[in-house]
Amino acid sequence: LFIIIFHLCFFLLQANPSAGNDDLSRVLEGIRKNYSNCPCITITYSREVITRSMSMLGNEVKGDMAAGRMYFKSPYSLKMEQKTPETETIISDGDTIWWYIPAKRTAHRYSSLKFGKELRLLSDIFRGLTRVEDNFVVKLADDKIEGGFKIEMTPDPPWREVDHILLAVTRGYNIRVVEIFNRIGGKTKFTFDEKIKKEKFEEGFFKFHVPEGVKIVDEEGIQENKINKSLPLKEDVLP
Template sequence: MGKLNLKNLPFTWVAVLAFALPTHAQDIHQLARAVDEHYNHLRSLQADFTEIYRGAGAERVESGTLWLKKPRKMRWEYRSPKEKLFVSDGKLVWFYLPGERQARKTQLKKLEDLRSPLAFLLGKTKLENELRGLSKVVDQAPMGTGNTLLRGVPQAMGERVSEVQLEITPSHQIVRILLTEVDGATTEFRFAGLKENMSLSDGRFEFTPPPGVETVEGELGP
């Protein structure tokens, strides 16, 4: 079959083709704008999460519940395979393993943890600013039917993370985030049972070390 020559088509057909086949860039821009609109109108979010780390020939799978609240508040309660807590009040971040004699904390703005990109979901979200070269993933299938995969290079954490993939539902919810580090290791977050705009008290995002637990400032745990 020969190539389609637009010069040989009536003007009306050229117009129909131009309208019916929007450019790849337009598709991505419209989808990114829709995701931005969705998350910029959220006040809070709850989800069950699964975190999968793959690197150096090993795999680690953990799960629990996540809460997010504007502005930039996060609480990750890990339940499997062991309990641990990662919580931020929007300024400070704490990491605590129940039973340990130490709780670690740092400032959110200094955090280089792979969980931190989720904070932007409840900030003033703009995907095309957060991820350079945003494009559709066409060589992989999404987990969910009808979902779309996007990939881009993160503006923040660029020295550690080489690519971020987002899986987006037709209702513009992000249900999976895959971060690929420069050394090839990957961390994947999967989200289910999403509940939006719940009433969450600020107290859920505060942490006071239990009696006898020492506070250590600096890098957080994995």
Template structure:
């Protein structure tokens, strides 16, 4: 009996060692293939967004976990490298979010209010769709994992921040398998809030004027600093 048990154990260990010897290289090959696939997709995204600027129509859904409430908005956006963006919200109310890469303005005409500050305070690490102003930020700021294709056959990527410098805890992208347009960005934060941005009617090859991103504050509006309730 002891000889049988010993022989069985030797056979088991032999199979285990053989399996391990085979599975480790196999696992490495799978990991290398996945990394190569992510690199290929990111390279094609970077090529697609390689021009000086582009525009898009967007819809936005924001889920506020603490209030268990979902808000929806629509509008259009225009981008120019490096770091210039203008988001024009049409519904549910008019709003403008503009940055020239140095200053950020958030203008709410219905409230006769404009908030100003540094872009980093609102758009750091890809938040607020800012990664669209420089898609190379995806590689620099996130660990990227390919999670497969959705029902439409488009690529899905999971983005985990390399450094947790703010409330953003993870993000996701949906990429067109044909054009490599970014069709959707999803953000989640530490409070379990979730923002989803969907894009359509993308137009590339644009080179908008810098003046497009230089917001002139209208006379008579209330001016606030971002992160403060004190007026200028």
């Protein structure tokens, strides 16, 4: 009897990781099939920023909330139009990131190579997590959700600002929630509408045209990007 139990336990210990890998592969394949036919999309989002102190107080405390619409064109063009609480726009063409704040008549310009990891992550998500295993350790999260799956992604090699990412995925393989956790215990949470609208964008839609009278602020990294444009950082080389 002991021998039978021993072999049974050995079999279960060997089988469980394989089953988990099969489940993860199935979920990733479902996501890729869902999003691979959507090279240009529009989706409504809400965003919540929760600090470490807020997270320690539990679910009764709400973080900094915002909502708007997001536009994506494969591979790395992304536009976020925040509608509430104040109008703001973030535009990235895969090279330069613009953050436009109309109320302050200011446009901040960043290098996507230095500050674009999170935006590129969203782009990768809308591409169906194509080749996600190249840059992340990916597994099904231990905490399950009703009616779906949770995927945990840990950057490999590590990112300075981001510890890990959690994705909430429906049984139909739609990504509903993206939670980006920083290294000090805070997180940024994006919740997406269930409906993804396919779009055709006009040429120049993802280019920022500076309005008259708006001040341009070049942030750290933008000059370096202009000089070393042909030499991207190793961890940020596009696939």
